[in-house]
Amino acid sequence: MKPLQKPDWRSVHALMARDLLVVRRSKSVILPIILVPLLLLVLLPAGICIAMPMMDTADTYQDLKQLMAMIPPEMQADFAYDTPQQTLLALILVHMFAPLFLILPMMVASTIAAGSFAGEKERKTLEALLYTPLSDLELILGKVMSAWLPALGVTMVGFLLYSIVVNAAGWPTMGRVFFPNALWVALVIWVAPAAAGLGLSAVVLISSKVSTFQDAYQLSGMVVLPVVLLMLGQVGGVIYLSLPFVLLIGMLLWLIDAGLLWLGVRTFRRTEIIARL
């Protein structure tokens, strides 16, 4: 096995710039990247915030009792608010939305990567890149970064929007700025980039087996399954997203990413790719 050579960053940057420009002009890629955060991080939380003051106090109290029962007793102090509505809103927006938020970096990274890897194969523009002086490492770095960096950007913007929306729309109920907390900061800085890495690594592996953007895009949807399991576990009271647990999930995801990236670099060979074109 050949030792990896130091990448030429000018080439990596040129490839990234090209792929990002293509993404910006591709409706099938850009639409989900705009619509999903808008729905998950703006419309849905805003709707919940607006509906909360209208809820019947007795019903709210019942819902709250059920939710609080799932939270470990030592964590219940985190949600010691003045009214049942305040506690319920904080539980939903701070606690329940946390795993949902992780869908965003995964979805953005996997959508862009599907266009960049399988989509390029489909558009018959990949072969020309293989005939350039780009090394295999530079090729995969350029493509991975052009999916990973926008995923981080969208995640940050999504987080900012979510912070503004829940604090503004939740003001009538909460009467103060209650978001974000330490858990969310850890989620955004530590876990979300790793989740994006998982999404795009999955697409890199899938793209070697499929030949169209749609196939890669649809199959890559499976990477959100762990997040769905996390949400179900949380709703079912099996899992509680505490700060140490979030840090641990982040560590686990980074380790998986490192393994997948290593595998990707070792298997992403132009001599293999061209044989499948």
Add this chain to the structure above:
Amino acid sequence: MDVQHRAIEIQGLTRRFGETLAVDHLDLNILAGEIFGLLGHNGAGKTTTVRLLNGVLTPTAGHVRVLGLDPITQGTILRRQTGVLTETAAVEERLTGREILTCFAHLYRLPKNMIEHRIADLLDEFGLAEYADDLAGTYSKGMRQRLLLARTLLHSPRILFLDEPTTGLDPAGRRIVHELILQQSHHDDRTVVLCTHDLVEAQRLCDRVAVLERGRIVAEGSPAALAKQLQQGVHLHIELSEITPSIQRAVEDFSDIQEVDWDRTHRVLSLRVPVREMIPPLLTALVEAGAQIFSVVPQEPTLKDVYFALHTGARPHPSTGDEQ
């Protein structure tokens, strides 16, 4: 071949895909500055050979040197000096012509201060300057092909590999590409490897050709030498004043004449005589049968004749057609 530098040296090059031999013990030398044609049907092994020569595919066996470099271990250095236009290449439709060229200029590591000027020159040379900032998706087929050619030439490669470069182009587009290929080779002293199944194109452009069949070379040499080698007799077109039964009988009396064809519309008799010495008695017999002869034109054998002869079994020896 001794005095000229060899741009490409191939010995025993073999590539197998499962049970299929795509390239089968290929031995070939291509000289610096020549236009070399790789001819063959689809699946003959032309594209695989180009891939192997550029280090984007590993050989199963054999030895290759391109510009003195090993394509597999020195692929990155080699690909800075080669330009490849593939048969199935497409332009990125969501980028403009200028954006595509700029990206590739960086990928080929052109000095940054040269890029703008080089791209402007190429856009101008290929008649794309006016459309440089339009999305490539709006380009016609001919414009796309010219853009791809401009992209291939960005870094002034020492060897150009052109895989079916005129497929799908109209006659005007084909002429532009042909002129460009000749210019690259004759004026800029660039080696051109042209993969094609267009025999007229190969005859017109190539200094030498190799005919591939199932990954093997079945003939190699200059188009003229191959045709001459294959020539069996002389093919004549004889323009007559009229075609009458007595004239036809006069021709039928020559038992060695082959491929006789009477074009009554244009009053042209086509035929093949086995030896030149047979031409005078044939013409005398035609005159005696009452024919007035307006012209007698010997037809030179073409690469097309060679190609079809090869595929019907009349093969010249691969090494003997080489004039170099």
